[in-house]
Amino acid sequence: MSLSDAIAKRAQRLLERKSLDDQLPALKPRSKERERIIVEKKISDLDKEIQKDDSEIKKLEIEDAEKQKKLAEKAAAEEVAKKAAEEEAAKKAAEEEAAKKAAEENAAEDADNENPQMTEEEKAAKKAADEEAAKKAADEEAAKKAAKDEAAKKAAEDKAAREPPSDNENDDIISRLRKGQPISKLKKPISISVEALLSPKQHVVGHKNGFGKPVIILDNTFPYARICRIRRDIAHDKSSPNIMLQRRGGELKPNSVEKWGVDDLSAVKMIAIDVPLDYASSPVNLVKLIPKMTGTEKDAFKANNETIPRQPDVQLYCEWKEPLILDTGKEVYSSWESRATCRLIWKKNADAYLLYVAKCIEEWYQKVSGGQYADEPMPTIEIFRAGRSMSPGTEATPTPKNTPRQTPEPKVTLVPFRMKPPQGTGNKSPSILSSDDDEETEEEDEEEEEEEEEEEEEEEEEEEEEEEEEEEETEQELREKRLREIEDQYRAKHKISSKARLTSKQEKTIKKTFTSTYGAFEETEQELREKQIRGIEDQYRAKHKISPKAKLTLKQEKAIKKKLTSTYGVI
Known part of the structure; x- marks a missing residue:
């Protein structure tokens, strides 16, 4: 090709x-x-x-x-060979001319020797003829030399027109610009490559498809405080990878029905932020989630000719325990995850985690660039667990670790001297009252600790239940997706409209195909109830000869529910 x-x-x-x-x-x-x-x-x-x-x-x-x-x-080799051949021919012609001249001189001498009786007039005429011949030969030689010089001059002019002259020559810049000719060679050529607008410490490490082909720039000015930026004013080259082909959020693991999750991560080290060139505030503010606007709020912005706020782009650099094999056969252990794919990994905790990572990196960069901790590595970034709900835009905190509980010191209630004893204490001394209060305080503290422990256990149980519910939802979504695919294939094969209602026999066939492909078909309680309702409804329609597409009246629906209740119990 x-x-x-x-x-x-x-x-x-x-x-x-x-x-x-x-x-x-x-x-x-x-x-x-x-x-x-x-x-x-x-x-x-x-x-x-x-x-x-x-x-x-x-x-x-x-x-x-x-x-x-x-x-x-x-x-170039042909030109050199041609030039050498021309020089050889010129040399040979010169030798032939010299030999010819020598032969003529020898012939003239021989003629003089043969005619010693030549008169003075004949000698003078012969001398004039020889001078005329020599002059003619010299003129021809000069004409050849002039033609050769003219050809060399023209070749040099053509070469100068094709190639720019050097800086030290006095060029007619205006004339060259008007004629569309190059003006001069630069001592240091201007680069039009990807990194022409970057400093020596900045490099393109990836790109993605989108408006303006965004690229990720690594700023390595401070090796212990690296930051990344997303820019659209630099065209990516073919050496930088397409980060969209390496993302793992929401994708299934190889040869598995599980998706990539937090447990598969080994480290989170960087975050790339789309920071405008004229932005003066902290880049952390750009990571905060912009609340979703209503149509009325958008109309108000448009009425005032104001730009509707757009959520700046962020890309989180993640390192994984297992490699991802690309179509080229290359193994990659890292990926750049967008806000959307982060939500598939961290669930409700994604926005808070992005803000936490941005705050860690950007604040450390500010300290190092200001002269502090220049030779110290950046603190390790914690990895949050998934599914924990946090209010977006707030300051995030890492997942708390299990630490031994410290028993608080008992609070001592001081009783002033000669104070009237509280009702019911009798005539006890202040020291006895103080010891009784201490015991009561300790008992209250123990009760508070037990309550706190119970609350923590309840919170942990709730979190575990949430995680189990999310896993069940994920499995449910995957099962429904596969079931829809099999149903679509069945409808396409038997030319059944997507809006047409399936019969019980057709539904059984689809479920049988699902079972043979993916294993046992586990119905949820809701699905079982819906199946029972459909069965009773089909029987009612068949008995009273009602079309499957006809809408049931309120009375008919009540009759179906009554039959369902009498057959399977209360709905």
């Missing part, structure tokens, strides 16, 4: 991807989830193909460059 064909092929795929990107906003509703998943799968496949095209184009560019280099070397 030629380079032009590869570029055209990649351009076609980019157009296809743009078309699919334009379709995504219309597929946000839950009812179009399946179509959205299909489109996202196509986008992912196109990204992989585009990446392959990029590597193919790079390979073809290298091959073309090598071919051009070989052609240039061949042309």
Whole structure:
């Protein structure tokens, strides 16, 4: 495949991807989830193909460059050979001319020797003829030399027009600019590569698809306080990886029905923030979650010609215990997770955790850049557990560790001297009253401790229940998704409309297919109840000859519920 064909092929795929990107906003509703998943799968496949095209184009560019280099070397060798041949021919012609001249002189001497009786007039005429011939030969030689110099001058002018002159020459810049010619060579060429706008300590470490092709920049000015930024004013090169192909949030593990989670993480070390160039406040404020705006609030912004606040982009750098094998066969142990994929990993705790990581890194960077802790490594970033609810935008704290409980010192109630004893204490002395109060205080403290322990146990049980509920919800969602896929295949195979109601026999067939593919079909209590209701309703419709699509009256629904109650118990 030629380079032009590869570029055209990649351009076609980019157009296809743009078309699919334009379709995504219309597929946000839950009812179009399946179509959205299909489109996202196509986008992912196109990204992989585009990446392959990029590597193919790079390979073809290298091959073309090598071919051009070989052609240039061949042309230079031919030029050298041609020049050597011309010099050899000129040398040979000069030798022939010298030999010819020597032969003529010898012939003239021989003629003089043969005619010793030549008169003075004949000698003078012969001398004039020889001088005329010598002058003519000199003129021809001068004309050849002038033509050669003119050709060399023209070649030099053509070369100067093709290549820019050096800086130390007096160039007519205005004339060259008007003619569209290069003005001069720079002592240090201006780089138009990816890192032209970056400092020597800044490097591109990844990119993603999106508006302006955002890239992640690593600022390594302080080795113990590295920060990352997301920028859209720098075009990414083909050496930086596409971070969207390495994300793990919400994805299934290889050969497993489980998704990547917090337990699979080994470390969290960096966070990339989209910070505007003119932003003067702390970047931590950009990580705080912007509350969702109502339509009325958005209309108010539009009425005042104000820009609706947009949630700045953040990417969390995570390191994993197990590698992810890419389509190229390469193993990667890290990923950049967006806010959306972080929510799939940390659940409700994602926004608070992003804020915690940003605060740790950015505050440490401020200290190190200000001259403090320059040679000390950054403190380790804690990994939060998933599912714990925290109010977004607040200061996050890491997951508390189990620490031994310290018994608080007993509170001593001081009784002033000669104070009237409280009612019911009799005539006890102040020291006795104080000891009684101490015992009561200790008993109260013990009761408070027991209550606190009970509350903590209840909280732990609630958290465990929440985690179990989330796991059950995840399993339920996966099972429902697989069941929908099998149902869609069944409807497509038997040409049944997606809106048409399935019969009990058809539902049994679908569940049988599900059981043979994924194992036993476990019905929830709600599903079992719905199945029972559908069975009673089908019997009622068949008995009274009511169409499956016909809407039931209130009286008919009451009759069905009564039958259900008498058969299976109270609803």
